[in-house]
Amino acid sequence: GESVGLHLPTLSVQEGDNSIINCAYSNSASDYFIWYKQESGKGPQFIIDIRSNMDKRQGQRVTVLLNKTVKHLSLQIAATQPGDSAVYFCAEWNQAGTALIFGKGTTLSVSS
Amino acid sequence: EPEVTQTPSHQVTQMGQEVILRCVPISNHLYFYWYRQILGQKVEFLVSFYNNEISEKSEIFDDQFSVERPDGSNFTLKIRSTKLEDSAMYFCASSETRVHGELFFGEGSRLTVL
Numbered sequence: 409g410e411s412v413g414l415h416l417p418t419l420s421v422q423e424g425d426n427s428i429i430n431c432a433y434s435n436s437a438s439d440y441f442i443w444y445k446q447e448s449g450k451g452p453q454f455i456i457d458i459r460s461n462m463d464k465r466q467g468q469r470v471t472v473l474l475n476k477t478v479k480h481l482s483l484q485i486a487a488t489q490p491g492d493s494a495v496y497f498c499a500e501w502n503q504a505g506t507a508l509i510f511g512k513g514t515t516l517s518v519s520s
Numbered sequence: 521e522p523e524v525t526q527t528p529s530h531q532v533t534q535m536g537q538e539v540i541l542r543c544v545p546i547s548n549h550l551y552f553y554w555y556r557q558i559l560g561q562k563v564e565f566l567v568s569f570y571n572n573e574i575s576e577k578s579e580i581f582d583d584q585f586s587v588e589r590p591d592g593s594n595f596t597l598k599i600r601s602t603k604l605e606d607s608a609m610y611f612c613a614s615s616e617t618r619v620h621g622e623l624f625f626g627e628g629s630r631l632t633v634l
Contacts, residue, residue, distance in 0.1 A: 440620050444563075451524075451611050451625035452563060459620070497563060505618050506576035508553070510563040 416514055423520040427485040431498035431511055436479060438500045442508070443472060443483045446495045452510075455483070455496075485516075493518045522546045524626035526612050532632045536601050541629045543595045543612030552595045553613040553623060554587065556580065563611065569595065570618070602633045 421427050433441070439460040444452035456467045458474050458481065465472050471484040485492055495513045502509055525544045533539050545552050554566040568575040569587055586598045595614075599606055609628040615621035 442622065446563075449627075451613075451627050452623075453625070454622045457620075457622065501620075502576070504576065506568050507565045507578070508623055509565055510555075512562045 417512070418515045418517065420517045420519065421488050423488060423490060423518055425488050427483075427488045427492070427516060427518075429483045429485075429496050429514045429516065431481050431483075433479050433481070433498070433500055433511075435500065435503065436476075437503055440501055441472070441474065441481055442499045443470075444497045444499060444510070445492075446497065446513070448494075452497060488516075488518050490518045490520055492516060522624075524612055524614055524624050526610075526626035526629050528629055529627070530630040530632070532634065533602055535604055535633055539599045539602055539606075539631060541597045541599075541610050541612075541631070543597070543614075543626060544593055545595055545612065545614030546616075546624055547593075549614035549616050549624070551575075551615045551618055551621070552587075552589070553615075554597045555611040555613065555625075557609045557611065557628075559608070566597070566610075599631075602631075604633050607631055607633045 442457045443455040445455050446452045456470050456472050458465045458472045463474050469486045474481045495515050497510045497513045499508050499510045527542045552569040556564045565578050566581045567577045584600045588596050611625050611628045613623040613625045615623045
């Protein structure tokens with residue numbers, strides 16, 4: 409079946425450090441992945457996406473890496489700031505393209 | 521910036537009562553979704569909707585749930601007879617395209633069933 413999960417439920421970093429949040433997926437046919445950020449009391453917010461024909465994509469302070477061989481993707485946040493504190497979810501579309509499935513989430517806590 | 525809006529932000533209801541959660545998707549979007557998030561847990565897919573039909577529904581979306589797009593702008597989720605375990609945040613989302621499209625989420629409606 410299709411499932412998306414994250415390796416660690418929580419990650420605590422110091423302000424200014426780089427953060428790496430990991431996600432493993434099981435559907436080898438998945439071809440599009442999205443990272444969402446959810447701040448407390450709010451809806452998920454799009455951060456960055458990546459298609460399976462890429463292995464790396466960069467945004468502003470964020471980079472997503474995709475390793476299709478081991479079905480793993482990661483979100484790297486450079487110079488983490490207190491405002492980055494949130495729950496981060498990876499998500500993938502199901503095979504039919506009719507549902508975006510979320511993983512379990514990693515809570516990132518940034519201390520200054 | 522266009523956004524998805526949801527009402528009410530919080531609803532408290534008695535077990536067995538009917539609840540309707542409302543959403544106004546982004547105006548040029550064609551695909552609509554409802555998700556549920558029990559406190560502290562992951563965002564769970566409920567249903568997707570396109571062209572006035574359900575495209576996909578999860579096991580959670582049983583006969584007690586229904587969706588409707590009554591007037592071309594609103595997208596509603598109805599829970600016919602609420603149970604205690606329906607207490608959760610319900611998020612509406614919309615997208616312009618399917619599969620490789622980004623879902624835009626509303627701020628959620630918190631449902632508390634007593």
